[in-house]
Amino acid sequence: MKFKKLSSLFLAMTITSSAIFTGCSSTNQDSTAGSSNDTKGTTELIWYMIGTPQPDQDKVMEEVNKYTAEKIGVTLDLRMVDWGDYGQKMQVITSSGEPFDICFASDYALNAQKGAYLELSDLLESKGKELKETINPLFLEGATINGNLYGIPANKEVGQQLGWAYNKKMAxxxxxxxxxxxxxxxxxxxxxxxxxxxxxxxxxxxxxxGSGFFPYMPYDYLLGENLPFGIALDGDTTKIVNIYEQENVKNTLDTLRRFYQKGYIHSQAATDTDPHEMSVENWFVRKEQYAPGAVEMWSSNAKYDVGYTPSHDPLTINNSVTGSVMSISAASKNPEKAMEFLNLLNTDEYLRNLIDRGIEGVHYTTNEDKTITKTKDADKYSMPSWALGNVFLTKNYDTDAKDRIEQYEEFNSQAVASPTLGFYADTSKISTEIATISNIVQEFKAPLFTGSVDTDKYLEQLNDKLKAAGIDEVMKELQSQYDKWMAEQK
Structure with missing residues (x-):
């Protein structure tokens, strides 16, 4: 991929953004009627997060709520939704108008343009000043859609890299x-x-x-992996294509079909929503997204050595800067308090580690060199660290590389920018067609990408349905917008 390297300014900001702000001073005990009950002058916020519900979740959140109540007059009702179910559940919740306050933003751009998330520019200025100073400004720029900000990206690696994690002992x-x-x-x-x-x-x-399996292919997916619109990363970067009409995608599906027939992929994969924890040694290789320190973290969680081989260089795309975003619901009755919490989460070292690592003395102990060691109860509380905000605040486990921050710098220095970085399509004129096309793709995606069905037959059926749903007109509209955007960049 011969795209431009990220600027040295970007890389410098990645490191300077690791500055730690602790103990934010905002303490507002006023309460407002909201998405849940207010007690003792605090506001309870409903917070949806992606990830497997944890045995010690209530125990940790009790400590979190003591702290946030004192700091900003807020308590949290944390609702974890498992990996395979999260996207669909949040679609139902946002479509129904069910009140909540904060969520991990799945399909960020699409849902933002549908009106699911609150525009945050003014709130960030009034209630998130410390956060704005801490986060790499290019993350905020990348999350801005047509001049509007609908979420707070996690301050972490800027590039995205997919590859193969594997059991080294088995290998x-x-x-x-x-x-x-x-x-x-x-x-x-x-x-x-x-x-x-x-x-x-x-x-x-x-x-x-499982049902969410989607291997790396050299495309930038304009509206996410549940829609068929892509720009080739190798070849013509000016044309939007239906990936399901591309020869290299068909080759990928043919390979997965062989894998299924040979027993490399298990027979119920197309309907399997299990996250397949690494600690269960019933697998050999899996697709994973890499970040500095990931191999050490995987190995520590699995309790055996996990290896990793990248499939491509780090690539900076819209999804890599918006793939981990916290948004405030457009239906929230407590938007100011929600922003106060996001500000605290991303700037307060104690809170960030409490929610991420658990309770000191219960889930980890602290060593003389400031690293932490997991206890025997650590397995009762394991959170998706990358999804929780500013990763530069997190404590190093004794199994982490001591140069973790330097690894971030090196990783980001290797990142190349996608040709579509910064392009967000306006789907307002084609929202009905987009919804229909998304439903069609999701009907066929899991069977095709687990090799569970005949590739030629099902690929033909998929493309026939996409044609009937108006994909050609949608692509014409997207191409028109992309052409205009490219001209403006020049």
Whole structure:
């Protein structure tokens, strides 16, 4: 991919944005009638987060609420929704107008343009000043859609990189460790999986794949992976295409079909919403998104060595700067308090670590070098750290690389910018068609990408349905907007 490297200014900001603000001073005990009951002068906020509900969640949130009540007059009703169910559940919630306050923003741009999220520019200025100073400003720029900001991105790695995480011990025992260290594509995995399957015939998932499985392919997906509109990262970067009409996508689907038929992907994968925790050794290889420190974190959580091989260089796309965003619901009755909480979460070291790492002395202990060590109860509380805000505030585990911040700098220095970075399509004129097309893609996506169905037959059916739903007109509208945007960039 021959795109422009990110500027040195961007990289410098990545490191300077790690400055830690602790103990924000805003303490407002006023309460307002809102999305839930107010007691003792505090406002309760309903907060939806992606991730597996945790056994010790209530115990941790009790401590969180003591702290936030004292600091900003807020308590949290944290509602975790499992990985495979989150997107659909939030669509139902936002469509119905059910009141809530804060959420992890799935399909950020689409839902923002649908009116699901509150515009935050003024609130950020009035209630999020410390946050604005802390976060890399280019993250805020990347999350701005047609001049409007609808969420607060996590301050973390700027590039996105997908690749293959794998069980190193299994790789050694199957004699494929060196091959795995060099495996970039699905096709590279095929002879490896054959040997792993022969060595471990009872292994449930040589490749861990479920209903949400979507391997890396060289496209920037303009409206997310649940829609078919893409710009090729290799080739013509000026034309929007239906990815399901592209030869390299068909080749990917054909490979996955072979994997399924050979037993590398398990038979119920198309309907499987299990997140497949790494700690359960019933898999060999899986697609993962990398960030500095990820390998150490995976290995620590799994309690065995996990390896990783990237499929591509770090790529900065709209999704990499908006793939982890907290938004305030347009239906929230407590938007100012919600922003106060997001401000505190992203600037207060104690709160950030309490929500992320758990309770000191219960889920971890602190060492003399300021690193932390997991206790035997750490498994009762494990959160998606990357989704919770400013990662530069998080404490290092003793298993983390000591140069974690430097790794972020190196990772971001390798990032290249997608040709569509900064382009957000206005879907207001085609919202009905977009909704129909999304439903069609989701009907076919899981069966196709788990290899569970005949590729040629189902791909033809998918494209026929997309044609009938008006995909050509939608692509014409998107192309017109993209052409105009490209001309403005020049």
């Amino acid at each position: 050694e025992e199957a004699g494929v460790l060196e091959a795995m260290e060099n495996a970039k594509t699905l096709e590279d995995l095929e002879p490896i999986l054959e040997k792993v399957k022969a060595k471990f015939p009872n292994l449930k998932m040589p490749m861990a794949a």
